[in-house]
Amino acid sequence: MRMSWVTVFGALTGSIWGAVWMIVVGILLMLVSGITTHPPVGIAMGIGAVVGICAFAIVNRFADRISMALLSVLTLFALMAITLFQPFGVSMANGPVYQVAALLIWAGLMGLSMHMGLVGYTGEMVSRYRFEVLIIRLLKGLGFVLFTIVVALPFYVMVMTSLKSQQSLLGNPLDFSIDLGQGTASLFRSYVELFTDYNFGIFLMNSTIVSVLTVFITLAFAIPGAYAVARLRFKGQALLSRSILLIYMVPAIVLVIPLYAVFSQAGLRNSLTGLLVVYPATTIPVALYMLQGYFRGLPSELEEAGLMDGLSRIGVILKITLPLALPALASVSLYVFMIAWNEFLFAFMFLDDLNMFTLSRGVVSLNSSEVPRQHLMAGAVVATVPVLVLFLWFERYLVAGLTAGSVKG
Amino acid sequence: MTHPNRPIHRGSLEKREAKLAYVMLIPTFLIVLSIVLGPLLANFWISAKPVQLGDLRSARVMVNEALRPRPKVAGEEVMLRYRVRNSSQGDEITVAGLTDTLPVGLIIGDVPDPCALSGRTISCDFGTLEPKQRLDVLIPITVEQAYFDNGIRPRDDKAVTTGSSQNVLTSLEFTFDNFRKVFSGPEFWTVLKVSLYYTIFGTLGALVLGLFAAQLLNTAFKGRNILRGLLLFPYVAPVIAVAFAWVLLLDAGPGGTFNAMLIQMGATEEPINFLGQRAIPYSVFGIQFEFPMALTTVIVFEAWRYFPLSFLFILARMQSVNSEMYEAAEIDGATPFQQFWSISLPQLVGILSVLFLLRFIWTFNKFDDIFLLTGGAAGTRTLTVDVYEQAFAVSNLGAGAAVAVVVFLVLLVFSLIFFKFSPQDDG
Structure with a gap:
C-alpha cells in the first residue's frame, strides 16, 4: 500500500474519532456510574490513527458487519494492551461492569465510524470528487455527534441535577448516577418540595392561565385583522401588510420603562391582567402576519360562493375561512402559547407578589444561594416540560408556524 | 348583506368593504398603539425627565388617626390624634388637607387651628407640606357611653385627604442631563x-x-x-x-x-x-x-x-x-x-x-x-x-x-x- 493523501486522511479520521469517542464515552461513564476516570485521549488518538491506516485493508474486503466487528476488536485490543488493562485510566476492579460496557461501546463506535467513514476507499489516491466525499463523511459524522451532545448536555444536566442532592453534587459534579433504590418519593423530593413549599402549583396555574388567555386574545384580534389585510381592499392595505412586522423591530426593553411607570400608577403592575395586556400586544402582529399569509393562500372562490349564497362576511369567515385555516390556527396558537409561556422580561419586571408569579418569574426567584440547586433545576424542568411536550406532540404544526413567514426571537 | 341580484354601485361596495376592513383592524391597531407605539414615544419623553424610580409613587398626604389613650369608660377625656405626613422624599404637596367624620358618641372639644368643625365633620387645611414633613393634629374628645354601645370607631370611617403635587412625569420640565x-x-x-x-x-x-x-x-x-x-x-x-x-x-x-x-x-x-x-x-x-x-x-x-x-x-x-x-x-x-x-x-x-x-x-x-x-x-x-x-x-x-x-x-x-x-x- 502506497502512502497517499487518502491514507493520511484515514489516519486523521481514526485519530479524530478516537479522541471524540474517548471523550464522549469517558464522560458518559463518569456521569452514569460515578467512577472517576482519566480517559487516555492521546492514546485513543494514536490507536485511531494506526487502525485508520489498517482499515483500508479491511473495509472493502469483508461485509459491513464483519468489517465493523474486526475494526472494533482491533481498537479494543490495542487500547487494552497500551493502557495495561486500564482503558479509562483507572483499575478495572473499579466498577467492572460499567467499564466493560463503556469499553465495548467505545470500540463498537470506533468500528462503526471508521467503517462508515472509509468504506469504498483503498487508501490509494482518488479523484478530487471522491476525496471530498471522504471529507464530507467525516464532517457529517462529527456534526451528528457534536450537535446531539451540545444540544442534549444542558438538558441532561438539568434533569439529573434536579434528582440529586446538593451534597452529592458538590462532592462529585460528574456523578449523575441515580440511586433508583431510594424510592420515587425520595428521588422526586425536589419536585415535591417545589409544589408544597415554593408555591409552584400557583405558578403553574398562573402560567397556564396567562398563556391560554393570551392565545385566545391574540386570535380574537388577529383573525379579523388578518382577514381584512388578506381579502378586503382598502387604502393602505399594501403598506400595512408590509409594515406589520416592523412592530417586531421594537425592542421589549424600550417598552419596559414607560409600561412600568404607567402600570405602577394604574395598579396593573402586580396582576395577571397587566401581562394579559402586554403579551397579546407583542404577539398579535406576528399572528396577524402568519394568518394573512395563510388566508391569501386559500382559494377565494369558496368565499365568493359563500357570499353568493347569502352569507355575510362574518358568516363567510366563521363557516368557510376558519375551518379551512385550522392548521394555520393550530400553528399560530402553539407559537403564541410558546412565546407567552417562555416570556421572562415583563413577568420579571411587573410581578412582585408571590401569588401572581408565572413559572418564569418563579424559577428566577429560586436563583439564590439559600435555595439548593436541585430545586432551581427542578423548577427549570417544571417550566420546560409542558412546552416541550406540546412541542413534540404538535411538532409538525409548530415547525410550520415557526417557518411561516417570519418569527420573533 | 350583499345581494347578488341587485346591481350595486361599485364605489359604494368598495367603500363598504374598506369600512369593514377598518373595523376589523381597529382593535389590533388600538392595542399596538397603546402598548407598543405609545410607550415608544413615552420613552422619549421619560428620557428627557429627571425621574427616579421612587418618583413613580407620587407624593400623597398620608394620615393615621387614633384616640389616645384608648378610651375605657364613659365620660373619659382623650385626645384624637391625626398624624399627617408627606409620603414623598422630594416633592412638596400644595393645598394639603383632610376631612373626617367622627362616629356618634364622641363630643368634640376645641378644634385647633388649621382645622374647622361643622357638625360631626372635621376638616383641616394644612396649606403646603414640605417633603417628608410630618405634623400632628390633636383634638380633645369626651367619650360618651354611646361610643361603647354602637361599636363604631373613628378608624372605621377613614379620613379623606386631599392635596396636589407636581408629578415629575407629567410636568413640562425637561433636561438633557440623562x-x-x-x-x-x-x-x-x-x-x-x-x-x-x-x-x-x-x-x-x-x-x-x-x-x-x-x-x-x-x-x-x-x-x-x-x-x-x-x-x-x-x-x-x-x-x-x-x-x-x-x-x-x-x-x-x-x-x-x-x-x-x-x-x-x-x-x-x-x-x-x-x-x-x-x-x-x-x-x-x-x-x-x-x-x-x-x-x-x-x-x-x-x-x-x-x-x-x-x-x-x-x-x-x-x-x-x-x-x-x-x-x-x-x-x-x-x-x-x-x-x-x-x-x-x-x-x-x-x-x-x-x-x-x-x-x-x-x-x-x-x-x-x-x-x-x-x-x-x-x-x-x-x-x-x-x-x-x-x-x-x-x-x-x-x-x-x-x-x-x-x-x-x-x-x-x-x-x-x-x-x-x-x-x-x-x-
Missing part, C-alpha cells in the same frame, strides 16, 4: 462595543451552526425526525430553564460539571470561570492579547439557543431547491464542495441575508439571555442590559430611558441600512 450622563460615562462606549460584538458574532454563530445543521439533516436517514426535534429544543425551551442550566453547567466553583470534565480530561488545571471572568490574557509571538471569556460564553450561548431557528429556515429553503441542478452539476463533474459553493449557497443567499437581518436586530434587542447568564457583569454589559441597570438597579428611570433611546436609534440606523441593501425577493 443623555449627558449616559454619553459622558466611561462605560458607554465599552457597552456599545460589547453590544456590537455580541450582536455580530452571536448572529453569525447562529447562522453558521444553522447552516451546518441544515446540511446534516438535508439527507434522509433513520431517526431524522427525532434529531430534528432534538435540535429545536434550545429554541423551544424557556430561556430561564436553559440559561440556568448553562450557569450550573459552567459553574467555576465546586459542583460545576463542565469544569470537572475539562479537569478530568486534562484540558485545564484550574477551573475556568466561563461566566465570571472578563478576560484571559495570552500571547502570540510575544504580543499580548486578551481573550474576552465571559463575552465569548454568552455569544456561544446565543448561537446555541438560536441556531435552531436559522436551521429550520435554511432547511426549508434547501428542500425547495430543484434537484435537477445538482444532477446537471454531477454530470459536469462538479465536486461536492463545488456544488455547495456554486449551487446551494447562491440559492440560500436570499434566506441567509433575511435571517441575518432579522437575527441581527433581535440579537441586538436581546436582554434576557445575558441578564440571566451574567447579569451584565464581567464585560458582558450590552445596551439592553444597561437600560435595566440604569433604570432599575441604579433607580434612575430617566437615564435608563435615555439608554433605551440610544438602543432604538441604533436599531433604526441598522434597519435603514439593511432595508436599503437587502434583496427584495425573500421575506
Whole structure:
C-alpha cells in the first residue's frame, strides 16, 4: 500500500474519532456510574490513527458487519494492551461492569465510524470528487455527534441535577448516577418540595392561565385583522401588510420603562391582567402576519360562493375561512402559547407578589444561594416540560408556524 | 348583506368593504398603539425627565388617626390624634388637607387651628407640606357611653385627604442631563462595543451552526425526525430553564460539571470561570492579547439557543431547491464542495441575508439571555442590559430611558441600512 493523501486522511479520521469517542464515552461513564476516570485521549488518538491506516485493508474486503466487528476488536485490543488493562485510566476492579460496557461501546463506535467513514476507499489516491466525499463523511459524522451532545448536555444536566442532592453534587459534579433504590418519593423530593413549599402549583396555574388567555386574545384580534389585510381592499392595505412586522423591530426593553411607570400608577403592575395586556400586544402582529399569509393562500372562490349564497362576511369567515385555516390556527396558537409561556422580561419586571408569579418569574426567584440547586433545576424542568411536550406532540404544526413567514426571537 | 341580484354601485361596495376592513383592524391597531407605539414615544419623553424610580409613587398626604389613650369608660377625656405626613422624599404637596367624620358618641372639644368643625365633620387645611414633613393634629374628645354601645370607631370611617403635587412625569420640565450622563460615562462606549460584538458574532454563530445543521439533516436517514426535534429544543425551551442550566453547567466553583470534565480530561488545571471572568490574557509571538471569556460564553450561548431557528429556515429553503441542478452539476463533474459553493449557497443567499437581518436586530434587542447568564457583569454589559441597570438597579428611570433611546436609534440606523441593501425577493 502506497502512502497517499487518502491514507493520511484515514489516519486523521481514526485519530479524530478516537479522541471524540474517548471523550464522549469517558464522560458518559463518569456521569452514569460515578467512577472517576482519566480517559487516555492521546492514546485513543494514536490507536485511531494506526487502525485508520489498517482499515483500508479491511473495509472493502469483508461485509459491513464483519468489517465493523474486526475494526472494533482491533481498537479494543490495542487500547487494552497500551493502557495495561486500564482503558479509562483507572483499575478495572473499579466498577467492572460499567467499564466493560463503556469499553465495548467505545470500540463498537470506533468500528462503526471508521467503517462508515472509509468504506469504498483503498487508501490509494482518488479523484478530487471522491476525496471530498471522504471529507464530507467525516464532517457529517462529527456534526451528528457534536450537535446531539451540545444540544442534549444542558438538558441532561438539568434533569439529573434536579434528582440529586446538593451534597452529592458538590462532592462529585460528574456523578449523575441515580440511586433508583431510594424510592420515587425520595428521588422526586425536589419536585415535591417545589409544589408544597415554593408555591409552584400557583405558578403553574398562573402560567397556564396567562398563556391560554393570551392565545385566545391574540386570535380574537388577529383573525379579523388578518382577514381584512388578506381579502378586503382598502387604502393602505399594501403598506400595512408590509409594515406589520416592523412592530417586531421594537425592542421589549424600550417598552419596559414607560409600561412600568404607567402600570405602577394604574395598579396593573402586580396582576395577571397587566401581562394579559402586554403579551397579546407583542404577539398579535406576528399572528396577524402568519394568518394573512395563510388566508391569501386559500382559494377565494369558496368565499365568493359563500357570499353568493347569502352569507355575510362574518358568516363567510366563521363557516368557510376558519375551518379551512385550522392548521394555520393550530400553528399560530402553539407559537403564541410558546412565546407567552417562555416570556421572562415583563413577568420579571411587573410581578412582585408571590401569588401572581408565572413559572418564569418563579424559577428566577429560586436563583439564590439559600435555595439548593436541585430545586432551581427542578423548577427549570417544571417550566420546560409542558412546552416541550406540546412541542413534540404538535411538532409538525409548530415547525410550520415557526417557518411561516417570519418569527420573533 | 350583499345581494347578488341587485346591481350595486361599485364605489359604494368598495367603500363598504374598506369600512369593514377598518373595523376589523381597529382593535389590533388600538392595542399596538397603546402598548407598543405609545410607550415608544413615552420613552422619549421619560428620557428627557429627571425621574427616579421612587418618583413613580407620587407624593400623597398620608394620615393615621387614633384616640389616645384608648378610651375605657364613659365620660373619659382623650385626645384624637391625626398624624399627617408627606409620603414623598422630594416633592412638596400644595393645598394639603383632610376631612373626617367622627362616629356618634364622641363630643368634640376645641378644634385647633388649621382645622374647622361643622357638625360631626372635621376638616383641616394644612396649606403646603414640605417633603417628608410630618405634623400632628390633636383634638380633645369626651367619650360618651354611646361610643361603647354602637361599636363604631373613628378608624372605621377613614379620613379623606386631599392635596396636589407636581408629578415629575407629567410636568413640562425637561433636561438633557440623562443623555449627558449616559454619553459622558466611561462605560458607554465599552457597552456599545460589547453590544456590537455580541450582536455580530452571536448572529453569525447562529447562522453558521444553522447552516451546518441544515446540511446534516438535508439527507434522509433513520431517526431524522427525532434529531430534528432534538435540535429545536434550545429554541423551544424557556430561556430561564436553559440559561440556568448553562450557569450550573459552567459553574467555576465546586459542583460545576463542565469544569470537572475539562479537569478530568486534562484540558485545564484550574477551573475556568466561563461566566465570571472578563478576560484571559495570552500571547502570540510575544504580543499580548486578551481573550474576552465571559463575552465569548454568552455569544456561544446565543448561537446555541438560536441556531435552531436559522436551521429550520435554511432547511426549508434547501428542500425547495430543484434537484435537477445538482444532477446537471454531477454530470459536469462538479465536486461536492463545488456544488455547495456554486449551487446551494447562491440559492440560500436570499434566506441567509433575511435571517441575518432579522437575527441581527433581535440579537441586538436581546436582554434576557445575558441578564440571566451574567447579569451584565464581567464585560458582558450590552445596551439592553444597561437600560435595566440604569433604570432599575441604579433607580434612575430617566437615564435608563435615555439608554433605551440610544438602543432604538441604533436599531433604526441598522434597519435603514439593511432595508436599503437587502434583496427584495425573500421575506
